[in-house]
Amino acid sequence: MRSLILAALLLGTAACSEQAAAPPEPSAEETIAKAEQQAERREEAVQNSEGLSDAQEFIDEIAVDGTVEIGMAKIAAEQASRDEVKAFAEQAITFNQSLLQDLSAAAGAAGALQVNTVLSDQDERNFAQLRGARSIDDMYLERTRERYEDMAEDLSEYAAEGEVAALKEWAAKAVPMLQDHRDELAAL
Template sequence: MKKLSAALAMFMIPAAAFAQSAAETTGINSTLGIPPKTGDFVKEASMSDIFEIESSKLALQNGNAATKAFARQMIDDHQKTTSELKALLDSGKVQAKAATGMSDAQKASFDKLKDLSGKDFDEVYQDDQEDAHEDAVDLFKRYASEGDNPDLKAWAAKTVPALEHHLKMAEDLEGK
């Protein structure tokens, strides 16, 4: 019986860790207001920056004047947050790994954008930016209020106002 209990426990530990990560990526944690684990936060934040930067580079090529102005600021600001997060990780104060690419959903959105131009591009890019910034504001607020790494928690709190400003800018971009 002890062997069976030990074996079950060994299978449940990785399953619980996976469930926590899956809950973050599916939005269950957000719905329940549960803060992300440090590794999940770093991964989600870094994927968000990658998507923001890469989709905004497309916007510089395909967008109207208002979209291009917004995209320039997104590139500058998200390169800054990427550098700040990298510095935290490199300092050893945060034990996690940044993502090296976009999520599958972000890749799908990015691929869709690559095939668009003109007004269609602007509309989809603007919608993507609103969605991405709503998610980022939620993620950063949850970590800032209840995250488990004090340095990362402070950085998340410091970054929230800029993300809220980006969200407002994305909302205002519609119709321009």
């Protein structure tokens, strides 16, 4: 009997030491809580710095504009009636995806900034309106011209007056690329 009790104690001790050797995996709730805390710290850092706050606002505007452009271009690439509009739309998808990737890299280099591409309800309604238009070609071209004007203004302004060096440098490089793309659009 004594030997059975000793064996049980030894097995229990061995099991406890094995469990102590491997730290437990965090639960899903703990992982989510940690991610939320990190996001809150980043937001606080951005809010506590006027330059970072302006930079985040700039990033948000450009990211949404680029995302909307990609969405509109996808619709035009599928539904436009003129081949040159479809070809431009395909280029616009590639251009804006590249623009967003470069923006994400610049935001990462700047530190606490993030690229957010949450679209408004109005943007979603505009997609639906474009999908249902009789002349997608003209509507797409007109809306793209307007959005590119806004993007060019935002990029030029940040390149000249921005406070975050990595974003300022990125914006200065993006301005001529956008201008080239706008020139192609003007030819349509």
